[in-house]
Amino acid sequence: MQYNCNIENKEIIFLSHKILELNKQLIESEKAKSRFLSLVANELNNPMTALLGLIPHLKPDRPEENDIFSLAHQEALLLNFRIQNLVAAAAVESGELEVSHVCVNVESIVHDVVKELHYLIHSKNIIISIHNTLEHSVVSDPHKLHLILKNIIANGCTYGFINGIVDIAISESSSNFTIAINNQGYPPKVEFKPEIFTRFANGPAGEHGLGIGLSIVRELCECMEGSIDYVAANRMVTFTVTLPLLKSTSESDLYDSNEFLFESFDDAIEL
Amino acid sequence: MILTNSTFIHVGQIHIDIAPKAISTVLGSCVSVCLYDTTLGIGGMNHYLLPFWNGNGLQTPKFGNIAIPKLIETMIAKGAHPNRMKAKIFGGAMMNTTDVSNTMMIGEKNIMVARKILQEYSIEIVAEDIGGQNGRKIQFDLKQGKILLKYASYQNIT
Structure with missing residues (x-):
């Protein structure tokens, strides 16, 4: 029984090595897409924020142009939403996504x-x-x-x-x-x-x-x-x-996500 | 000694910092690769849940084959050099013998991925504490390049 189990484990590890090799090709093919995602997110975010701030202050020369201005504002809001998603996707993929805790x-x-x-x-x-x-x-x-x-x-x-x-x-x-x-x-x-x-x-x-x-x-x-x-x-x-559900208390207004899991390192091993 | 200026990382996060900062996490079947540039004092840690990205969803560092190259590349971008990097790996426990992650040998596969990818980058593993049935709490002290490790007693650790 023990012998069979060892053989199965070895096979799983062998197949895992194979998956890792195959997965490399997949990652390579996706790399360009990920880089593009990150680039687009960074390059579009700032000008878009500026545009959204400016558009509501534009005054049409003729009343019939109100609809056009309103449509432009809607499209800008929609585009901004999509950019927010791209920025979030890039942050998730970078591994730099941090969770903040506030009320x-x-x-x-x-x-x-x-x-x-x-x-x-x-x-x-x-x-x-x-x-x-x-x-x-x-x-x-x-x-x-x-x-x-x-x-x-x-x-x-x-x-x-x-x-x-x-x-x-x-x-x-x-x-x-x-x-x-x-x-x-x-x-x-x-x-x-x-x-x-x-x-x-x-x-x-x-x-x-x-x-x-x-x-x-x-x-x-x-x-x-x-x-x-x-x-x-x-x-x-x-x-x-x-x-x-983390109900708000005076302390939880202050803490960050980093602290509460670590209480002590007494008797810790040093490596 | 516990360091108060320690950044805690969750699953799917990568953090790179410089001495005298510290980075910490809690591991079950997850694995953390800790890299350290011995000359510059730059160190980084990841924390991944599963060995392989399957092509679905975002390419997040929740997967070992995404998290480890990303950690190495980010370390290089911050000025570290692969020839000076040393690695330490932790985690990959079999937390609960009835758990589905054990029948899939998740912990063991996570460890295998770390070893394989570090070998490809020719980064030496100088210390490790892997496998077993206990969760681990680790803190990476970038001032000394040392890891403080304590076995965790509670079960709900990834």
């Missing part, structure tokens, strides 16, 4: 996101309904939470029916808080479920999860020690983000 009001983040997506919500005449049973602030990373919610709510609006409702429910359990975003719309097909949260997944145009947004959402949730999943039934899709 956040989840509902106010949802309101901020809805405000930023007003162009999308308005264009499809979608009603946003928010139900919040989480009455206190939580300790979390506000920027990551913002981007997570922005992606899911934007998806809910993009793939939801015109004149539909996007329902956002914030709640808590003993150790987690959850944000469930439900929209009326054609759900992603069950067979695509394993690929939904992967980058640039293949599939027919217009389906869920074909871009980069949900892969970023998953990575951000995981780096905050949370998770994301979805259920779909009867032309309804619900994406649920679950994150650990």
Whole structure:
């Protein structure tokens, strides 16, 4: 029995070596894409921020140009959202993604996101309904939470029916808080479920999860020690983000993510 | 001695710093590769969960074959030289005998990837504490280029 087990282990290690060799080719072929991602994120971010600041101050010469200016602003906001995703993807891939812990009001983040997506919500005449049973602030990373919610709510609006409702429910359990975003719309097909949260997944145009947004959402949730999943039934899709519940205290306003796991190095071995 | 100016890294993070800073993490079946440029006092640590990136999702340093080359390349970009780099590897434990990660030999594969890639870059492994059934807490003191290691008692460690 022991002998068989050793043989199996050796085979697994041998096959692992093979996988490592094959994987090298895959990484090489993807390297250019990753470099491009990082470059685009850095090069576009600053001018885009400047543009977004300037556009609202432009005054059209004629009243009929208002629509054009408004359209330009919407497109700039959309482009900025995409750049935010590219910046996040580049940060995740670089391994330099750090989680900060501050007191956040989840509902106010949802309101901020809805405000930023007003162009999308308005264009499809979608009603946003928010139900919040989480009455206190939580300790979390506000920027990551913002981007997570922005992606899911934007998806809910993009793939939801015109004149539909996007329902956002914030709640808590003993150790987690959850944000469930439900929209009326054609759900992603069950067979695509394993690929939904992967980058640039293949599939027919217009389906869920074909871009980069949900892969970023998953990575951000995981780096905050949370998770994301979805259920779909009867032309309804619900994406649920679950994150650990750290209630705010005066101390937790101050601490960073670095400290609390290490209590002592007494009797440590030095190597 | 525990250093107060220590940066804690989670799964999928890479951190590079210079003496007198320190970098720390907690490991279960995950592996950390610690690199140190003995002349410049530049050191870096990664913390990866799985051995191989499978082509899906982002190319994050949660995977050994992404995290180790990225750590080496970032060290080089910060001025370290591969000829002067020494490596220490930690983790790869079999935390729970009923756990699925053990039947897949995740810890062992994580260790194998570290050894193989460091060998390809001709970086010598000068110390290691790997395998076993205990989690580990490690702190990399960049002033001395030494690792303080303590076995962790709790189970919910990756």
